[in-house]
Amino acid sequence: MPSSASTASSPASPASARNTDVVVIGAGLAGLTAARRLVAAGHSVTVLEARDRVGGRTLNHDLGDGQVVEAGGQFVGPTQNHVLALADELGIDTFPAYDEGAAVYVHGGRGTRYTGDIPPDLLALPDIGVTMARIARLTRQVPLHAPWEARHARRLDALTLDSWIRRTTLGTGGLDLMNAFLGSAYGATAADASLLFSLHYIAGMGSEGVPGTLERGIGTKDGAQERRFVGGSQRLSTTMAEQLDGRVVLGSPVRAVEQDGRGVTVRTDSGAWTCRRVVVAVPPALAARIHWSPLLPPEQDALFSRLTFGRLMKCEAVYDEPFWRGDGLSGQGVFRAGSSVCSMFDNSPPSGKPGVLMGFLGGRQWRAWAHRPAHERRGAVLRAFAQVVGRGALRPADYFEQDWTTEGWTRGGPTAIAAPGVLTDLGAWRDRPFGRVHWAGAEHADYWNGYMDGAVRSGRDTARAVIEQES
Amino acid sequence: MAAVTEVTERAVLAVPLRRVWEVTSATDRYAEWVHGVLEVTAHHGTAEVGRTYSECNRTVGPLTTRSTWTVREIDPLRRRVDSGTGFEPMHGMTNIFEFRRLTFDDGTEGTEMTYSVRYRPGLGIVGRTIDKLQQPGLRKAFQTSMRNLEDLIVAEGDVAADDDSGATTP
Ligand SMILES: Cc1cc2nc3c(=O)[nH]c(=O)nc-3n(C[C@H](O)[C@H](O)[C@H](O)COP(=O)(O)OP(=O)(O)OC[C@H]3O[C@@H](n4cnc5c(N)ncnc54)[C@H](O)[C@@H]3O)c2cc1C
Numbered sequence: 001m002p003s004s005a006s007t008a009s010s011p012a013s014p015a016s017a018r019n020t021d022v023v024v025i026g027a028g029l030a031g032l033t034a035a036r037r038l039v040a041a042g043h044s045v046t047v048l049e050a051r052d053r054v055g056g057r058t059l060n061h062d063l064g065d066g067q068v069v070e071a072g073g074q075f076v077g078p079t080q081n082h083v084l085a086l087a088d089e090l091g092i093d094t095f096p097a098y099d100e101g102a103a104v105y106v107h108g109g110r111g112t113r114y115t116g117d118i119p120p121d122l123l124a125l126p127d128i129g130v131t132m133a134r135i136a137r138l139t140r141q142v143p144l145h146a147p148w149e150a151r152h153a154r155r156l157d158a159l160t161l162d163s164w165i166r167r168t169t170l171g172t173g174g175l176d177l178m179n180a181f182l183g184s185a186y187g188a189t190a191a192d193a194s195l196l197f198s199l200h201y202i203a204g205m206g207s208e209g210v211p212g213t214l215e216r217g218i219g220t221k222d223g224a225q226e227r228r229f230v231g232g233s234q235r236l237s238t239t240m241a242e243q244l245d246g247r248v249v250l251g252s253p254v255r256a257v258e259q260d261g262r263g264v265t266v267r268t269d270s271g272a273w274t275c276r277r278v279v280v281a282v283p284p285a286l287a288a289r290i291h292w293s294p295l296l297p298p299e300q301d302a303l304f305s306r307l308t309f310g311r312l313m314k315c316e317a318v319y320d321e322p323f324w325r326g327d328g329l330s331g332q333g334v335f336r337a338g339s340s341v342c343s344m345f346d347n348s349p350p351s352g353k354p355g356v357l358m359g360f361l362g363g364r365q366w367r368a369w370a371h372r373p374a375h376e377r378r379g380a381v382l383r384a385f386a387q388v389v390g391r392g393a394l395r396p397a398d399y400f401e402q403d404w405t406t407e408g409w410t411r412g413g414p415t416a417i418a419a420p421g422v423l424t425d426l427g428a429w430r431d432r433p434f435g436r437v438h439w440a441g442a443e444h445a446d447y448w449n450g451y452m453d454g455a456v457r458s459g460r461d462t463a464r465a466v467i468e469q470e471s
Numbered sequence: 472m473a474a475v476t477e478v479t480e481r482a483v484l485a486v487p488l489r490r491v492w493e494v495t496s497a498t499d500r501y502a503e504w505v506h507g508v509l510e511v512t513a514h515h516g517t518a519e520v521g522r523t524y525s526e527c528n529r530t531v532g533p534l535t536t537r538s539t540w541t542v543r544e545i546d547p548l549r550r551r552v553d554s555g556t557g558f559e560p561m562h563g564m565t566n567i568f569e570f571r572r573l574t575f576d577d578g579t580e581g582t583e584m585t586y587s588v589r590y591r592p593g594l595g596i597v598g599r600t601i602d603k604l605q606q607p608g609l610r611k612a613f614q615t616s617m618r619n620l621e622d623l624i625v626a627e628g629d630v631a632a633d634d635d636s637g638a639t640t641p
């Protein structure tokens with residue numbers, strides 16, 4: 001049974017609720033941002049959400065005592081102005097991610113303390129330097145709005161990021177460290193993504209007038225991992241849903257969208273909604289699974305089907321207190337190939353109690369561990385944590401995992417990545433409206449593509465486009 | 472024929488014998504706790520007498536070797552004996568794990584583990600010299616392995632209460 005996200009009247013009462021100006025499909029950050037803007041512009045809006053909760057890829061895990069920790073998207077940082085402005089509007093504060101003391105770099109099972117963002121691997125440093133400098137140079141050549149128009153776009157899109165790094169470096173250090181970052185950023189490796197896609201992704205790690213850089217993407221201080229939301233990132237969505245006052249219908253997966261010159265019919269298991277326009281704010285690969293009538297243009301269908309998610313799990317261990325802080329450790333760890341997690345963070349709530357360590361198990365690590373018995377995976381993750389903060393990590397008070405590949409309405413994470421050839425062949429179809437249907441979502445953003453900021457930005461932009469069409 | 476060398480180390484692990492036996496019997500898991508095993512390249516799951524498993528092992532510095540072990544003897548919860556090839560110039564490599572259940576003063580269960588290898592050094596005097604040089608390293612490696620094993624079992628928590636329903640065979 002569909003249920004309403006707020007206490008307001010159920011929208012299932014036939015005439016009023018089944019007919020609305022705009023149906024928004026998906027109550028993640030993008031869909032809710034779009035809905036909010038559309039309502040503010042005076043449109044009647046219904047948001048149809050498949051899950052029985054809002055927030056999509058953001059999800060709060062209850063720690064008890066009114067505290068939460070994030071099991072999905074969580075970090076924000078400089079130049080992510082849209083999600084930060086939204087939080088401001090909603091009265092949701094941020095707090096700095098814990099970043100005091102030394103991080104630990106684990107290579108060959110051995111941990112080394114360091115400060116700053118670049119791990120102290122003397123042999124790998126030249127490769128890292130070369131890779132970062134070349135990426136910086138190449139990203140400047142990629143037009144954010146149309147990466148397929150970059151100089152040598154086809155050549156850049158014919159390579160994977162992996163094959164390009166191997167070509168331009170001597171050892172595997174640069175590649176291994178790139179993969180440690182991509183394990184969480186893509187839920188995949190450099191071998192899974194096209195070079196052009198990756199350059200576009202990095203070029204977007206900024207904002208208008210502030211060019212994107214890889215440093216900002218990987219950084220904690222002054223970077224994308226700098227801050228978190230008080231009360232957890234899902235609060236952005238639950239607050240928006242409350243303010244949408246009964247317009248969000250939960251438990252209503254959209255199965256079919258039919259349109260003609262006069263309007264659109266959106267079908268769920270519990271009935272149909274008619275409207276003038278639709279905003280589809282679901283991940284592209286899931287949009288391709290909706291039954292479209294008429295069919296999606298073949299290029300758009302092909303693009304969305306190919307924009308599949310990486311594979312990512314978050315593993316979090318809860319301790320009575322963040323004992324590592326007293327040892328001068330930030331709880332941050334970077335693992336070079338061969339470990340069970342790719343990177344880890346102190347994920348304690350702002351009060352600092354309880355202590356929480358969070359590890360990303362993504363890409364190659366996900367492949368190695370996702371199918372192992374749960375206790376073996378837990379053991380491997382906690383031993384990786386112990387390499388960073390000591391044996392105290394082996395005995396948490398609680399431990400939980402969130403595997404985003406098992407979420408039917410996400411199917412992976414954190415974002416969609418494009419393999420070679422996809423961007424140059426099909427990229428121009430990404431945001432193109434299909435009749436009365438418009439697209440939104442983190443994967444439809446040029447800046448901070450795949451991030452919460454990208455989701456909010458695209459929700460706002462798509463709402464603006466719909467408002468223009470309707471005026 | 473060269474004399475047989477035996478290197479033995481003993482440790483007390485603060486984890487129950489049942490779990491120690493389970494993990495040491497898993498032929499796919501040695502890379503997770505045996506120092507120097509980089510990868511298990513072939514295995515047969517829970518150890519069975521007469522069956523084999525193979526490993527890639529670290530030797531000196533970046534050098535590696537491929538070894539194959541055959542399970543020779545299983546005395547449940549007590550003793551496990553395997554014979555291995557691939558460690559030239561050491562011949563007749565035999566690995567022995569022995570276990571004894573302990574009860575600590577606070578009533579919790581522990582395990583005394585004895586980790587031994589036996590082999591015949593080849594290459595005459597050169598082999599014997601290599602053997603002498605490697606013995607302290609071996610002892611340290613055994614102690615590290617047993618500590619790793621304890622850590623692994625501690626980190627895996629209460630397995631009986633664990634729900635493995637999500638696990639599938641890849
Ligand atoms: C583990 C993890 C870590 C991350 N870390 C960060 C981070 O630190 N910082 C950051 O900025 N970003 C991070 N992200 C990414 C970020 O969470 C997402 O980019 C963002 O939340 C996406 O928002 P969205 O609205 O575009 O999509 P979603 O959140 O995916 O929302 C789409 C909604 O559509 C619904 N839906 C799907 N199909 C249908 C259908 N047929 N009918 C109705 N509803 C449907 C879904 O249930 C969902 O609620 C992370 C993501 C994950 C998974």
